[in-house]
């Protein structure tokens with residue numbers, strides 16, 4: 001568990017869910033959505049990721065952590081699960097892709113579309 005997660009557990013993060021519940025919810029979201037972006041509504045890197053996915057006509061589930069009452073706990077859980085604290089934190093087909101720079105790299109290499117297609121996330 002990260003120091004921040006431990007701090008939140010001991011002193012509270014404004015959220016009422018336990019670390020275990022937050023981890024379970026993150027895992028559930030990853031399992032339920034072929035493409036999911038853990039995002040923050042004001043984050044420019046997240047906007048870039050969302051724009052790229054939209055341009056590809058991808059069906060992606062976006063959760064805005066800054067607009068979720070458990071967002072901080074979910075971010076702690078994501079850090080535990082993926083080793084990445086920053087947003088966007090992207091999963092395709094339950095596989096951790098990384099952040100926006102990783103997604104853009106895949107797009108430039110022409111690999112993103114195939115990943116999305118294999119995940120069943122392309123509408124066309």
Ligand SMILES: N[C@@H](CCC(=O)N[C@@H](CS)C(=O)NCC(=O)O)C(=O)O
Pocket residue numbers: 040042043044045046085086087088098099100101102
């Ligand atoms: N290199 C990362 C940069 C992502 C980044 O710095 N995101 C900021 C928000 S714009 C962040 O997560 N800051 C920490 C936080 O919000 O807790 C990427 O390409 O995704």
